[in-house]
Amino acid sequence: MKLRGRPLENICLPAGFSFSSASAGIKASGRPDLALVEACAGTSAAAVFTKNRVVAAPLEVGRAALAATRGRVRAVIVNSGNANCATGAAGIRACQEVCAGLARLLKLSASEIFPSSTGIIGIPLPVEKILSRLPELSAGRKATKRGIADFARAIMTTDTRPKLASARFCSGKSTVNVLGVAKGAGMIHPQLATMLVYLFCDISATPNQLRRCLKGVAYQTFNCMSIDGDTSTNDTVLLLASGRSGVRLNSPSVPRSFSSALLQVCESLAKQIISDGEGVEHVIILSVEEASSTTEARQVAETVAHSLLVKTAWAGADPNWGRILAAAGRSGIALNPAKVSIQIGDQMVCRRGVGCAFDEKRAHKALSRPQCEIRILLGRGRKSIRFLTTDLTAEYVRINADYST
């Protein structure tokens, strides 16, 4: 099951950004592995990063740059094929050299450059290869759909297709455009890592305003999905606002419209990422309801979503609610099993801790579809969470166990 990529015609391009890509030979395949965005003067930025204590060099450099400029970004440089992670002080220097090289070329300060890397861990970044391609990369910038499509392809590693989404809304006579580009699907390939998400919009906002919006939306989307439970060392979500629409984020009714557009884009990207997970055959929309807090709902959702037994049952479209109940039981919350009910597709399969008569074939059929909803009702309160996850197939194992010396 694969969600179709959105056709490029429907993509709306925010004003103030230009994109390009190049092949620097970092990927052995020779495919594009270098991508650039240039943003107009005055662009505001906000970012969220992986919570892993092991972080790649570009995250340290990018975080410091954002702090130094107080949320101003003029260019984003991404390389795929090498994560520049676990590379020590040399990795930091390598990243800084790339930023300095690009800054010279674009007549910017190095701290206005935001760097990202994705790919193999523990291998030195081939700085010279990257530097030699920067003039070509800079010259090739286009503020077109073609440009953004090339950018989306160049940041791919094990992705089978580029991931794009956009939304727009009107405020008075002006239109605000929100565009998102993403790569990755958890840490799903030998030594390859990372989810990278770049969000571009032409609203006018301060970095602080952007940060508040981004945190809320990321919590509901990218933080509510899991393929294999592993957290990348390079995960980054960056939001840039050029201000070119002339619409200010703090105008009446705009915050709600903007958050909603941002949410729509991020939800679509999250779904595209999860559907493109290696070996994924079934996407599961897990609703954990009747929790006493969102935190405990998330705890149950994560435990169920990461249970090997649950995930393998989903691979077989097996309506084995006992495994779901058992996973919820070990999630660490003060669960009373006698209050838990479970619904698969449109049928209750377990009511208050006891299995109920249900049409097993119908449940199997529901789970056989590319996408199925499962509800877990905890009987503890009124909080809930929606969590996107996947099955675990033998194909996933085959891909990730594949090793040849």
Added chain:
Amino acid sequence: MKLRGRPLENICLPAGFSFSSASAGIKASGRPDLALVEACAGTSAAAVFTKNRVVAAPLEVGRAALAATRGRVRAVIVNSGNANCATGAAGIRACQEVCAGLARLLKLSASEIFPSSTGIIGIPLPVEKILSRLPELSAGRKATKRGIADFARAIMTTDTRPKLASARFCSGKSTVNVLGVAKGAGMIHPQLATMLVYLFCDISATPNQLRRCLKGVAYQTFNCMSIDGDTSTNDTVLLLASGRSGVRLNSPSVPRSFSSALLQVCESLAKQIISDGEGVEHVIILSVEEASSTTEARQVAETVAHSLLVKTAWAGADPNWGRILAAAGRSGIALNPAKVSIQIGDQMVCRRGVGCAFDEKRAHKALSRPQCEIRILLGRGRKSIRFLTTDLTAEYVRINADYST
């Protein structure tokens, strides 16, 4: 890779116990699915149970019985093929009926019977089938190696072989025998669950003394292993002491000898269980060292042992230390990646957070063996833990995703 079962000749039989088995038709295969131990009068007992909040009926009944008798057990009745879990109040009654039936037959009180069930979740226990076999079961009891071997087979579900271990030590002119029987390998089969461990010895001890010994040993063995990270609803470790050796546990130097014998038996059973995990090709002995506490060492060990990316890398004998470092990084402890070193087999592969030059072929070869040691040095303190775990193979997924309506 499968560890050979210990030959039956080397098994030593503690005095005071007799064993039998029967086929009650709970397993569709018709294989033995009912097992009985009778213990002599005065036998002390202690048990540890699953920490899952969802627990099967026999655990509730058994726990209550142990409390009522203050740690006295005269018989253990085990059925395989049905877990009697998520069966509500009817499940509790079913379990009580079995205990009452056996108590009448053996002229005991029902609370002197300790029940266990293992198998499918959510299906009513076929009480009548069990009751009808009790006379045969009781009549067939043998205090022989054959008896214990039959018992070990009857409690199997997806196990490919029975699991037995024993040890003995001398105190004065007397010999103390410790015998262990186990089944299971995590929750590794569709709707089947449970690790069950029965430990028999002929030492003389109070239930409180036994409990202290058992807790310490279980923490170091059964609580330091993981195949898939799922916790069964039925996990039980029961220790019975008949007193027939005449050696008292509180005599000088006996506590140390006894703990050591018990540890030896439990370590062997833990290894037998993990090696028999479905689809397991490589057993990994994970040492997490230089932690600031055992708790944090365990947290890192569990996160690494449950990482799909790490486990699939092990399946491919891939010395991908980046995945191990990344998993440690998200374990929740205040890790400083720049202090972490990782050793695979006899080689350091990552020193203070940075990859070091190592012979990749040799590391691959070490991981290709049935058993390999991996050390993670956190650089935070002096505490450590040894944790037994396994790779994750496509075969595991195939077995657990296998479903036919």
